[in-house]
Amino acid sequence: MSEAIAFMFDAPHALSDAQRLELLGGKGKSLSDMTRAMGLPVPPGFTLGTGACRHYLRSGWSPAFDEAIETHLAQIETMLGRRFGDAVNPLLLSVRSGGAASMPGMMDTVLNVGLNADIVPGLAARSGGDEDFARDCLHRLHESFVKSVGHAPPDAPRAQLRAAIEAVFQSWNSERAKAYRRIEAIADDAGTAVNIQAMVFGNRDAMSGTGVVFSRNPSDGEPQIFGDILFQAQGEDVVSGAHQTIDIAQLPSRLPDAAAALDRCLDAIERHYRDLVDVEFTIESGKLWILQARPGKRSPEAAIRIAHDMALDPDFPLTRSEALDRVGHLLGAAARSRRIAGDESALGAGLGASPGVASGKLVTCAERAVNLVAQGEAVILARPETSPEDIEGIAAAAGLLTSRGGLASHAAVVARGWGKPAVVGWSAMQFVEGGISVEGMRIDEGAILSIDGESGEIFAGALACETHLTPEAVVMMGWRDGPADGGIGAVQSALSDDELVLLVALKGFCPRDAAIEIGRLDSDALAAKLSGLDEFLDASSPRFIKVTDSGKARGDQMVAAHRDAMGLDAARDRLAAFHILNDDFKTLVTGWQMRPSDGAPVFNNHSDPDYDAAILGRMSGLHRDTMAWLEAIEPRGPLPFFRTRLEAAFARLQAGETPYLASPKIDSYHNIWFELHEYLIRLAGMTRAEAEGRQEAG
Known part of the structure; x- marks a missing residue:
């Protein structure tokens, strides 16, 4: 291969953003951006570009790969003062995929590459003599190697590294990756980059941990950080869904300095990309490291709210025109289903991971979900936790339910990306032959279940629902109809006080969201208007505006006045x-x-x-x-x-x-x-x- 195939994270590039994305993949480009443009704490490393993957899949391993790996590995060793394969002062590596289009969880990752039984004492010594930590790292290497490569790791560190890289290349053509690309209409010939990065250890001690965090809530767009952390753990523990995670909101009370550093990094990354971002991080002995960042998968409702809020923030670098370009295609159908509360009793609750209500036949197998949906059935796919092999079942199901995992698990991320209601971490759900068991009550496959992806509740039978447009969608429709960047005054109300009273009086009630859409109001403007009409309109309900007796009389007076005139x-x-x-x-x-x-x-x-x-x-x-x-x-x-x-x-x-x-x-x-x-x-x-x-x- 004559062209360059590997690039240090901090290497300069005379390429456009689109060209760097195609060359380095999404993860590699973000590592380059965060290292070179933002100056964030990123462990050093290098990227084997997507061209290397295409060459490998076409012609196999090239000697040029070995040369490039040795050259760039030597630079990491110099930067950190540690050597790959050294028994006294070892450098360990992570090997991760990263295509140009985000494919969360679809391809392989191998952690702690470069470790063997002879190197464990050196790693322990470098960690203050903690042999348990070093042995845990070796155990994790074996687990990820067997899962990704298919066999136990060889002793030789460089043989481990080559096998891990080849496994990532090969995972591009795994059945799960091909299924995801087919569903998401991603080209099959693009290939993946491979990111080789110095390990930092979230499992090192009590002041260490790892997590995945979104700069805003990807379910509803709430402008607060959202995600999971596990202390004394490594990254796969969080995203696999196999462990019960801790809400990121608990980080400040445990490691306040790391939490503050994370807030600063999230703000810098979000402003750089001008969008919601999904960030993986590790804290090693109290020090924060950023491992990757990418645009976050979000529900359609969240996409609209995030674009709306960013465009209205005078300090945020996104205009209204750009916000409309980003989400304008979602506005006309940006409706979320919500449960109409009745006397139904929930079977239990997990974590609401992706909003909306879904009902369907209980299915515990992804393949069966696909088959039933092909026959015209709606299904709720229930799994202990989802794996990438479940991807076609997730795509087919009306809703997703898991017994394990947190808000940043594979199941939650994929469900939000596809706008699919999901509840995760319902720990009371046990899997039995032919169905599930909840606190001793058996529920057979085929029984109708409903999930509320906002509240996290699970119900027997179907639920009554209503749908509504989000207030942010309504406001942005007003931007589309008027000067997109003319300031907040460009969004004008089409409802006078009398018209609002008449609107509610005609039906006796009006959903708040309908009043917001009809009147071209935001929620604050509607609240202000309602505060002066409390004699005529009852605004005590969070969902509906109701007419009072005085309001009915006022509506009748308006109609009568027009009748008298006509x-x-x-x-x-x-x-x-x-x-x-x-x-x-x-x-x-x-x-x-x-x-x-x-x-x-x-x-x-x-x-x-x-x-x-x-x-x-x-x-x-x-x-x-x-x-x-x-x-x-x-x-x-x-x-x-x-x-x-x-x-x-x-x-x-x-x-x-x-x-x-x-x-x-x-x-x-x-x-x-x-x-x-x-x-x-x-x-x-x-x-x-x-x-x-x-x-x-x-």
């Missing part, structure tokens, strides 16, 4: 005219949701673009007629409130956002239409039953 006969004429439009709209929506097949209506799966286009084409004429009808109603009252919302929903339809026709989750044309119909019925002095009876009689 005249009762005219109001009833307007309602009769609307019924003609209403019949057309109901027919159109039904046609969108159901299509004919062999003479019978079937659910429209939107697989026929010509059929859908014909339905949407009819919508243009209906919208034009509706706007003309609304303009004819005088004197002007609250009706512009409906008109502007219908115009906004229609504009989104024209932009290709088809959920804005009839989705109940957002301020769709159908939802607005229903409210307008209710208003017109009241304007005509009728109940809905009376109006429908008069329509049938007419």
Whole structure:
């Protein structure tokens, strides 16, 4: 090989970020950035570039690899004053994968490379005579070597190193990695880089530990660090899910200096990448080391909130336009399912690892999950902890449930990345033949279970749910419609106080999230508005705004005032005219949701673009007629409130956002239409039953 194949972490590169990513892989690029650009405490090391992997998979091991490894290994030895394979002052290495696209847990890692029985005494002596620590490191080498390479490590350190590197190269084509790439549409020919790095030891003593932390909560976007730590442990203990981890919030009370250093590093890394980051770290005898960083897998809801919060922070280097570019494709469908609390009793609770509610048949085998989903079933995949071999089952399942592992485990990270509800660490769940057992109660495979990935609760049977748009999604929709970087004043409310009271009075209640979307408000602005309307609106519920008796009376007064100005006969004429439009709209929506097949209506799966286009084409004429009808109603009252919302929903339809026709989750044309119909019925002095009876009689 003629081109350079290995690069020290602190080596200069005359390449663009995209070129470095392709060359070094995501992990190698981040190690280069953190070492050279950010000056963070990163153990020294070097990266074998992705070209080496492609060469190996095509032609096998090259003598050029040996030369490059020796050259760069010598630089690490000089920097640290230790030697690889030395029995007195040994240097141990970690060998990790790192493709250009993040594939968490899919490829192999080998830790403590370079250790054997003859070197254990030297490692112990360098660690203050701690022979237990040195023997633990040897045991961990055997475990990771057997898992990744397939056999016990040879005694010779350099033979260990070559075997570990080859195992990482080969893991690129493992079945689990190929399955993940297929699901995530990652190219098969890119190859992985290999990062060879000096070991630091989270298992060294009581002031040591290892963890994985996100700069913000990847489930809901809350701007607080989020993750797990294990004391006296090494990295695989955290991400494998095989150990019960400790919340990162406990770190400051145990190692305050390391916690403060971690906060500083997270802030620097997040600002450098201008995004949520997922960081692996080790603390060795109280000193913090950063081992890797990458963009963090996050739920769609979290992605929107994080982009929103970063763009609104005047000190953060992300504009509103850039935030919209990042998550604009998520806004129209950024709805989270939430449980409607009833009298159901939870079977128990673990850790809510990825938000949302999921119900399905209990399955304990990934392969069976795939097969059942192919037959049209929804499943909840339950595992002690997930391994990369479970990846296709995780992708197929409606939700994920584990008995072990923490918020940074493989199961949690992958579920959030795919927007899939997950509960981890439900320690009461035991696995038995043909199902699970919970505190002596058996639950057979095939039984319906539900999980709440926000609260961490598990329920027998299906759950009633509701969906809602997040407030941040609603606010960002306002940015898209107006000057994206015009300051906070660019997000204006479309609701006057009277309109908000009327909106709630029409139904008796209104979800808070709906009021936020309709009014182009954020949660603080809505709260401020509600504080002045407490006579009319009851805002004590965290989810709903309810109308008070005074609010009902105020709504009736507004409707009556408009009726008096228009005249009762005219109001009833307007309602009769609307019924003609209403019949057309109901027919159109039904046609969108159901299509004919062999003479019978079937659910429209939107697989026929010509059929859908014909339905949407009819919508243009209906919208034009509706706007003309609304303009004819005088004197002007609250009706512009409906008109502007219908115009906004229609504009989104024209932009290709088809959920804005009839989705109940957002301020769709159908939802607005229903409210307008209710208003017109009241304007005509009728109940809905009376109006429908008069329509049938007419």
